Amino acid sequence: MTDPRLERLLATVPGLRLKTDPADLEHYGRDWTRRWTPAPLAIALPGSVEEVRGIVHWANQAGVAIVPSGGRTGLSGGAVAAQGELVLSLERMNRVLDFNAVDRTLTVQAGTPLQVAQEAAASHGLAYPVDFASRGSATVGGSIATNAGGIRVVRYGNTREWVAGLTVVTGAGDVLELNRGLVKNSSGYDLRHLFVGSEGTLGVVVEATLRLSDPPPPTNVMLLALPSFEVLMQVFAAFRERLQLEAFEFFTDVALRHVLAHGAQAPFAETHPYYVVAEFATGDERAETAALAAFEYCLEHGLVLDGVISQSDAQAAQLWRLREGITEALARYKPYKNDISVRVSTMPAFLAETQALLAQQYPQFEVVWFGHIGDGNLHINVLKPDTMENDAFVAQCEQVTTLLAGALERHGGSISAEHGIGLVKKPYLSGTRSDAEIAIMKGIKRVLDPNGAMNPGKLFDA
């Protein structure tokens, strides 16, 4: 190790684990966007809050930027290190620290994978209900940094709802214990919530106290075939009125085609234009009857064309695979991802307008529409045609996003529902947030990160 900055880092934090091999720089310097060439200075793997604090102090003095790093499953470039930054990986800080049965909380280090937190909660007969497909790799810290959503938001809300306390190291190097697991705390600004969704731009989340929910009820999964997207919200209402919905997800025939080509099993003999996966609480006859009633109502009113209900856990998993397998099935097309949200009531109008605009103006692209429709959150993935150069593809996709951003402004939506802004959506932030809001966000960053050490260039340019 010859870089004098790293020598000084080791002098400041004796014993700190550092990686500088080219393969490690490549591995830790990118996230799932795969768009930027990783070029970090080094990878630091602290083992304690004290070491994180030391790294942040060094960064402020040495003028080196820090990119906090969890499972790097992000889709917006928030964890990319392409400018000589130090990657601060929370990988070694992955322990469950405490379970409190009375408070129903679980305290974990930020590098704990989401699935490990879920399993720890389940081992105590409770649940951590934040859930999404990359649960095995994504970390609790990363999910807090993006206020991650996922497939159960319709029932349980976003990550923010489940954060009872945070320990953070701010960009100025202060260790703050925020909210300390309290249920009620009316003592001024709730700084905890500034860190939820901050994308590592204010400091590093090092520990989190998570609220736990009742264990999930027994559930059943239904796959519905729909004739058009116009009826989506009517189907949603019909099921929500009669059942406790645990998830309500949507995808198109195009998405299904890709998942089937990737090895999933076809659910129906015929193909249909749109599909919904609905998971609902069951366990007694009443719920089964209500599910049937919802389905029959939809059938009678021409809102659904067909349906299948899971008869076993294995079949439920098969139906879920049709939805959760989409991201993996599309990966080979290097999709350009959009992750928008509008109010649920606005979704049909937004879909109608944008589907028509994209088909008209960008017929060269295959666009895959899917997402968490019960939350008003759509993932609009544009697939790269094999014959198109990558740069030309990205440039045209940016025009698509500009078009979507315009529609979002008209419909009062957000350019990111759950993936975050990062680098990918930075140019579109001003369509979702007013100038005054962005100025306040920058002011908050200046207070918590006065030297701009934390993840500079992500979310906005300070």
Ligand code: MLT
């Ligand atoms: C999902 O919900 O499957 C992901 O957030 C969407 C994506 O890969 O674009």
Ligand code: ZN
């Ligand atoms: Zn999603």
